[in-house]
Amino acid sequence: MLNHMEFDLQCTDIVRKFDDFTAVDHVSFAIKKGSFFSILGPSGCGKTTLLRMLAGFDNPTSGEIIIKGKSMNGVAPNKRPVNMVFQHLALFPNMNVSENIAYGLHRQGINKVEIKHRVEQVLARVNLAGSGNKQITQLSGGQKQRIAIARCLVLNPDVLLLDEPLGALDLKLREHMKVELKQLQQEFETTFVYITHDQSEALVMSDQVAVMNHGQFQQVGDPQQLYYQPDNAFVAGFVGDSNKWSASVIDILPDSLKVKTTTGLILSVSKVDNKSLIIGSEVDIFIRPEAVHISQQVTANLQDNHLNIKINNILFDGANSQLLVEEQNSGEEIKVKLPQTAEFMHLQKGDKLQISFPFQQVKTFPKELEVS
C-alpha cells in the first residue's frame, strides 16, 4: 500500500443518491499530499454534496473515502482528520478570536498553556498577531477569513476543506485573498480541497482542478490542461471565455476538418479523435477570444481561417477589453480580445478589419445529446 502514502485523500466510485436524484455520480479521484485541489462547477452540480461527504456531514450511498490510508466510512465528522472552512465561515459569535481558535484544541484536551502558545503562533502565521481579544464583529471580511482558516489549521488537519469561502467578499478583497490563500496553503503545506463556481479562483490557486457537472467529474487536470486541452464541450465552454458555435462537418482533411456553422460560416478546425465523425456530423466548436489575431492588413497563410469583419461594439474593460465583431458574409458574431497596444487604440465601431486564427486553436467536440 505504498501509493497510500503519497495521497492524502482518495475517493473511489463515490455515489450519493437523494431519492431518484443522483447528486454525485461515480466520482473517483486522488489528491496528492500538500497540494491545492479545486472542484469547479456550476451551482447544483453536486460539489457541495461531495465536500459534505468528505467532511462527514453526509454519507455516500456507495463508494469509499480514504484519508491517509484509512477508510472514513462510518467515521463521524468530529473523528475525521479533516476540517472545513464554511461558506459563511461560521465563526462562533459568542467567543472572541482566541476562543474561536482554541475551541478545537480544548476539545482535544490539550493543556491551557500549550493552547495559548499555539493560538498565538497561528495568529502570527496568518498575520493577525495580537488580535486574540477582538470580538468577531470587530474584524473585517478578510480578517474573518483568515481567522476561520487559522481555526482549522491550528488543529493540523490532514485535509482542509473550503466551501466557497471567498463568495461573500467584494471583488478587490477576493482578488487579494486568492493570492493569500495560495500562500497560506504553501506555508502550512496542508492539502486544500477547495470548491467554487468561480473559475478564476480555481485556476489561480490550484495545482489540480476537477471540473464537475451533473454529479460527474468532466475532467481533472492542472489549470493549463483545462484551459488549453479541454476534454469535452462542457469544460471548453465552462473554463475561460469562448466563442461557441454549432456546426456540421463538410469535409474531412488529413489533419483538420472543414465545418459550416448554422449561419453559414465555413471554418477549418482541429480534428477530433472520434472515428465515428463523418461528413454531416453535428459538432460544437470553440475558439477563445484571445486566440484570435486581428490585423489591419491581409496576411497570407492559406491554412488559417481568414475572416473579414466589421466592429459591432467595443467592450472596454482595461486589460480584458474585447471587440464584438461581425463576419461580413454570414453575419456570425465573434468575441475577440482587444490588445491595449498603440496599433488598435483608434479603433471605432463600424471599422473593418481582418481576423485570423489557426485551425489548431479551434476545439471541436462531437455534439452532445444532453439538454443543459
Next chain:
Amino acid sequence: MKTIGTANARTPIKLGLLLLLCPILLWLFLLVILPQLTMLNISLQERVAPRIYEYGFSNFIAFFTEPLYWNTFLRTAIMSIIATILTLIIAFPISYYIAKMLRGRAKGLLFVLCLIPFWVSELVRTYGWMILLRESGVISTFLQYIGLVDGPIEFLYTDATIMLGLVYSSMLFMVVPLTSTLDSLDDSYIEAGYDLGGNGFSVFWHIVVPHAKPAIVSGCIVVFMLTLGNYLTPILLGGKSSLWFTEQIFTQFITRFNWQQGSAFGVLLLSISSLIVWLGLKLSRQSFSKVMS
C-alpha cells in the same frame, strides 16, 4: 429609562407621538401603577380602632412573625423555581427538535400542536387534569381495570400534581421563545462545532446554549412570574394542602376582609419576585432589555 429621558430633553416632544403613546401610558398608569401605589398605601395602614387607621409597618411585621405566612411564601418561591427549571428541561429538547430537526410542514404542525391546548382556558385545562387524576378518574380506573392496583388511587392534592399542572400550563411560554431563537441558529455553527472535534455535549454547551441564552432567560422570567402568581392550578390540583401564597392573599382580601394584610402580601410578592428575577439576570449575566427584545 435614562436614555429616553435625555433624548426627550434634546428633541421637543411631538404632540402626535404623545397622542399615540396615550393608550399605553393610560393603561400603564391606571391598571399597573395606580393600583400598585394604592396597594402600597393600604398595606402601610394599621387598624387602631374600628374605622380608624394609622400608618405603620405592622402588616409587614405580621408576615415575618407568623411562620405560616413566610413558610407559605418560601414554599411558593421554591416550588416556582423548581417548576421553572423543570419547564426549561422539558421544553428545550422539544424546541430543539422543532427548530433544528424538523423541516417544512412537520415543523409548523408540531409548533401548532404545542399551541392548541392554549386555545382552551386554563380553568378548563386544569379540570381536564382533575378528570384524569382524581380517585374515580381515568388513570385510576384504568390501573384497576388492567389489574395493576387493587383499589382506587388518589393522584390529586399532592405537590407532584401541583408541579405537573404548573409545568404543563407554563410550557408554551418556554417553547415559543426557545423555538424561535434556536431556529435562528445557523446549522453551520453546529456543524462547525462537530467539525472542529466537538462532541454532542460540547456543541450543546459552547454553541447552542450561548446562542439560546437570551431566550432561556426570558422564558424563565415569564414562566417564573406566571407560576408564582398562579392561583387556579395550585388550588384545584393541590386542594387544601397546596399552601400557595396567592391563596393567602385571596384569603386576606375575600375571606377575612383584611385588605391591609392582603395588600402587604401583594407588595411583598411583587418585590420578592422582582428580586429573584434580578438575581437570575445577574447570575446569567444578561441584561433585561436584551432578554426582552
